[in-house]
Amino acid sequence: MIALLIANSLALASLLIMLASGLALIYGLRDVINFGHGAIYMLGAYLGYSVALVGGFWLALAVVPILLALLGVAFEYLVLRPLQGRSHIEVALVTLGLGIILGQIIIFVYGGVARGVEAPGFLSGSITVFELSYPVYRIFLIAMGLGSCALLALWLSFTTSGLYVRAVSQDPSVARMMGINADRLSLLVTSLSAAFAGVAGVLAGPYLSVDPGMDVTMIVNCLIIVVIGGAGSIFGAIIAALLFGFVQVAGSVFLPDLAALAPYILLMVVLLVAPRGLGRGRVLN
Amino acid sequence: MSREAATDGNLRGAAVGPLGGASWRAPLAMLSAAILFVLGATAPTRFASEFVLRLGEGGLLLGILALSVAFLMNQAGLVALGAASIYGGAGYLFAIAISQWDATAIEALLLSFLIMLAYSAILGALIVRTNPLAFMMLTLAAGEMISHSVMLEGLRDYTGGADGLVVSFPDSILGMGAADFASPTRFWLVAWVAAWLAGLALWAVRRSRLGVILRAVRENEERMRFSGFDTYAPRLIAFVLINCIAAICGLLHVLNAGFVSPDSLGLQVSTNALVAALMGGVGGSTGPILGGLIFSFAQDQFSAFGVTQLSTGIAVVVFIVVFPRGILGGVQLFARSLGSRRVRP
Numbered sequence: 001m002i003a004l005l006i007a008n009s010l011a012l013a014s015l016l017i018m019l020a021s022g023l024a025l026i027y028g029l030r031d032v033i034n035f036g037h038g039a040i041y042m043l044g045a046y047l048g049y050s051v052a053l054v055g056g057f058w059l060a061l062a063v064v065p066i067l068l069a070l071l072g073v074a075f076e077y078l079v080l081r082p083l084q085g086r087s088h089i090e091v092a093l094v095t096l097g098l099g100i101i102l103g104q105i106i107i108f109v110y111g112g113v114a115r116g117v118e119a120p121g122f123l124s125g126s127i128t129v130f131e132l133s134y135p136v137y138r139i140f141l142i143a144m145g146l147g148s149c150a151l152l153a154l155w156l157s158f159t160t161s162g163l164y165v166r167a168v169s170q171d172p173s174v175a176r177m178m179g180i181n182a183d184r185l186s187l188l189v190t191s192l193s194a195a196f197a198g199v200a201g202v203l204a205g206p207y208l209s210v211d212p213g214m215d216v217t218m219i220v221n222c223l224i225i226v227v228i229g230g231a232g233s234i235f236g237a238i239i240a241a242l243l244f245g246f247v248q249v250a251g252s253v254f255l256p257d258l259a260a261l262a263p264y265i266l267l268m269v270v271l272l273v274a275p276r277g278l279g280r281g282r283v284l285n
Numbered sequence: 286m287s288r289e290a291a292t293d294g295n296l297r298g299a300a301v302g303p304l305g306g307a308s309w310r311a312p313l314a315m316l317s318a319a320i321l322f323v324l325g326a327t328a329p330t331r332f333a334s335e336f337v338l339r340l341g342e343g344g345l346l347l348g349i350l351a352l353s354v355a356f357l358m359n360q361a362g363l364v365a366l367g368a369a370s371i372y373g374g375a376g377y378l379f380a381i382a383i384s385q386w387d388a389t390a391i392e393a394l395l396l397s398f399l400i401m402l403a404y405s406a407i408l409g410a411l412i413v414r415t416n417p418l419a420f421m422m423l424t425l426a427a428g429e430m431i432s433h434s435v436m437l438e439g440l441r442d443y444t445g446g447a448d449g450l451v452v453s454f455p456d457s458i459l460g461m462g463a464a465d466f467a468s469p470t471r472f473w474l475v476a477w478v479a480a481w482l483a484g485l486a487l488w489a490v491r492r493s494r495l496g497v498i499l500r501a502v503r504e505n506e507e508r509m510r511f512s513g514f515d516t517y518a519p520r521l522i523a524f525v526l527i528n529c530i531a532a533i534c535g536l537l538h539v540l541n542a543g544f545v546s547p548d549s550l551g552l553q554v555s556t557n558a559l560v561a562a563l564m565g566g567v568g569g570s571t572g573p574i575l576g577g578l579i580f581s582f583a584q585d586q587f588s589a590f591g592v593t594q595l596s597t598g599i600a601v602v603v604f605i606v607v608f609p610r611g612i613l614g615g616v617q618l619f620a621r622s623l624g625s626r627r628v629r630p
Contacts, residue, residue, distance in 0.1 A: 083606070090609070096601060100595070216429075260434070
């Protein structure tokens, strides 16, 4: 029971980590919360659906992140850089508008119906671990989530560009004074964040459904996680995503009536106890 | 040349200012506002069709909601993305009070208003201390929380789930029964007066000491705190104030429509109000109302093509990137540039 609960919350948290860390990365560099992130994720899911129909799930998992990384490059050059001089609130509102536009285009192209994506052959069954039967796909999801988490942590901790990202996130002006090119970093981070959203979108296909409301649901969840984690703090976001996943899954098991409200209750509690979030990033208040 | 023009302008200003400028301008503005008020209150119900009146009423209500969003945005630098939760929440409470708690219409109005007041005070106490970006995220999250809670299975008996609730009250409010509120010709005056009252109230707050403090906190919170000002209470008061206006707007809507549905709590309502505010210009009281009216009529045009939400998104981007001061601000700038051109020889 407890093992199942933890496994399920890890599976959900895996998706959330990929999305929320992307949000937190961009926030750390640019001070911008990308309200269009949910739409990018939805685009990833629908593109994944299309590519999977043609070339199978694995091709989708390889192609879609690359396509979305290109979208991230466009986002950086066409939106973030030209609007650099504007207030962060205005840029955030522009991303909100762009997210609505993207979401509507997707609905226009695919119609407003939910789509299902089949997991590939050997991921579709269940296996029995310690007398517990568990879907293989969720284990795969957890492996992907923890794997990307580890990659992200390695990148941030041990590479030069990771060091620069941490430096800019901690103190943008000092980092720039030390000669770090924040624009070039931002290009990297924006495309990375969009690519992660693409991976999450494709992975979400067989796990959750691919439906027109997924962008709003996911962006709201991610915003809650970013606030709980202390915005700009990637490690805070990871912890918060794990916590969030656990609360939501536990909520749906123990309090099914109130499960939909569990994330918000978590948010309110964290805001009351630690208004600055859990992480030690450059906080939002 | 330009220096001459500038001094010329200054001299003119100096000559006109103390003598005639202020003394004739204020009464003229009041007179034209009064004429506009009377014209708007009487003319549309005589000349406009019921369909146009309905669009106009929707526009006025959206304008009131936009007014609340614009006020907080312009005065406090905070963007509220949860306007719908107050707007729809008040409507839901009113409907629940009427149908479940057997309240009279007046009691239901007061009760739902007070509950929304308490809710926004508690929510505001939690979230106004955060920075503007976090505030925006948190209002979005709180709005989604309300719209999810209406759909909860356990509350289905109260909220009617996805179907919403029909509101019918037998008694009257200030001499108007349910049928009067539903009639486009009778409701127009209510919406029109409400829009004016909301606009005037926020105009007065903008000119008050609270407005000055809010703008100062918006510019530099740290400096204000350092100067010994409380930066928390003014923002909380502003948040509660605009939510009161949003709640009144929601109550008017439910009185007019006669039903509440989960749509009224959706993110779309909040973004519509935001777009209306951006479209009209967030700087004053006229802009958002005008924006609401424009939005309502434009939405009617666009809905024929099924692209309402798409155009909402495009409007957000265009009005922030290209016309940050909205239509009204743009017109004012244009007029001013015409005026200054005339001064130059």
